[in-house]
Amino acid sequence: QSPSGSSLNSCSIPGNISTASSPGVNFSGVLILLVYLIVCVVGLVGNSLVIYVVLSHSVSKSVTTVYIFNLALADELFMLGLPFLAVQYALSYWPFGSFMCRLVMAVDAINQFTSIFCLTVMSVDRYLAVVHPWKSSKWRTAGVAKVVSTTVWVLSSVVVLPVVVFSKVPRRMSTCQIQWPEPVSVWSAGFIIYTATLGFFGPLLVICLCYLLIVVKVRSSSRKVRVLSSKRKRSERRVTRMVVAVVTVFVLCWLPFYVLNIISVVCPSPVEPSLFGVYFLAVVLPYANSCANPIIYGFLSYRFKQGFRRAILRPSRRVQDQEVVVCIEYPGSLKGSSPMCMLV
Template identity: 60%
Template sequence: MDSSLEVLEQVLWNDTRNESLSCPFCSSNATPHTEQEIYTAQLSSLIVPVIFFFVCLVGLVGNMLVIYVVLRYAKMKTVTNIYILNLAIADALFMIGLPFMAIQNAIFYWPFGFTMCRIVMAIDSINQFTSIFCLTAMSIDRYLAVVHPVRAANCRKPSIAKIFSCISWLLSIIVVLPVIAFSHTDGQKSMCNIKWPDPVKVWSTVFILYTSLLGFFLPLFIICLCYLLIILKVKSSGMRVNSSKSRRSEKRVTQMVVVVVAVFVLCWLPFYILNIVNLAVEPPEDMLFHCLYLFIVILSYTNSCANPILYAFLSENFKKSFQKALCLKKARGHRGGKNTGLHKKKHKVNVTSPDTEMTTLAENGRGCNH
């Protein structure tokens, strides 16, 4: 066996059992024994980093674009978009750390030192919790906008959304303190993982349960409750959602948030289910489980690059803002007298809701003058 395979067996696949699968960044404990398993492990060490770098590129560009348009254009600073902004910031920060993970998967050890291990692990974990907390806040906001549009008008302001966003970040940091405290690199040629103190099983089990509850299942319950109440309210009151421009716009915003939440659940639910299952059943030490684990981890990471794509398809405002920021929207109203009236007419839209999708960017006719 050559030296690279020895590194593969002795370093990457050490059977320590001192890590927790509750961190998607942490490696699994599969140990390749046969030549086929070793070949599969080597193949994954090539494919996974490529996927990580691709996700990083798409996610970083997309989320930076979201951050730019929300901060750049005044009419994009709605309550929902404030939460989307914080969601994009969390995903962008995570994307910055993704190349470090890709390199670890490619060379079978963590070469960046103890401090960077803790920093990257912290960013990775904070992204998980900030994302779900922001989605929960967005869902509560949708409930207030649809069910209590008048009573909740004073609560649904960008300034209030900023306060709740800061609370989401603070809660996320508090929840992931154990990750920051116990992130560990065990000397040279070792992986960056969580190393629990004794009793390891108790620490690992408690951490999996409380992160799964606070970071997924409890927020998911609140989100589902919000949309259930919205459905019941609409049906019981006979609200005609399409009766006005304002209500149509609220419906579109709500649909966008529902899709974003659904994609988040689709990407992260397998990861949390795997964690819960592993509490009752010891993870098998074979390459099939390792491949399954890698697929689930990659699926959870792709969520960070999916949101900007969803915004572009589901929100006309985001679509126009992206086109404007990327200089894809050609100037209108300067090609002849026939278009001038139409161009002016577009600036007379009534904005009746803080989250209205009928907003027209006044800069649309200015080409790429940012």
């Protein structure tokens, strides 16, 4: 069995893919290593920019910004586990010990759930902002958003307790994965259903319901007198468009993974080597999703675009703005006379 692509994968898709018959470096493992490292670098740089822009007050501390910050933080931590998993793929065994196995798997799983929970909360916030703008105004504050975000992190930590308890490095396999007790098939299937329900399909149902109600509200009020100012409406529309884009990309990246996991429960059978590319794509797409969010912010949010631009160009501007004064005192000049100075 191959190493897992993420903590929630170890009991399903990757667990059935054979990458090497014995520990050692193999071509497919090296290719996977390169793909993972590229995704890791892009994801770390992009989400670090988002976090920097938010913390440097380049964008306003709105409710949506608080949720975006937590989503970027989850994506950032999600990326930090990739180098460990990439090395495992390349070597076909886990060289970091049992403690690091449990830590990496737990952090990986926590941030996986935190991402979808943040998107769910953002969708509910969009529903309140569009459908109940006045009634929800006292609840839609940055302070409340911080409390909700903290609750999301705590809830994610509780949901992934099975990963913390059962993650280990079996002696016979020497790979980091979830080691279920007997009967293994029942535990594994139950965990897949558990994670698919709480980590994807359940939140997705809430998200779809929120945007369905938003569409109904927008259509029903399109012919009525507009209470909000046109500027306020344009702002809300832009934020909603950005959140919809983030949710859509998330679904496209995670849906293949969960579908294949459910198929593995309904029709448990060994994976054909020829399908390895399909299964690897289903594993790597969720990680690639963490790279996509900063790009979406840059394209759809003017404030984030400006913040990214300032963050990237600031070092060069500092160099340009520095004024160096050079003073030259010529030999033979009179005592007490001032040296010749100039700016360079």
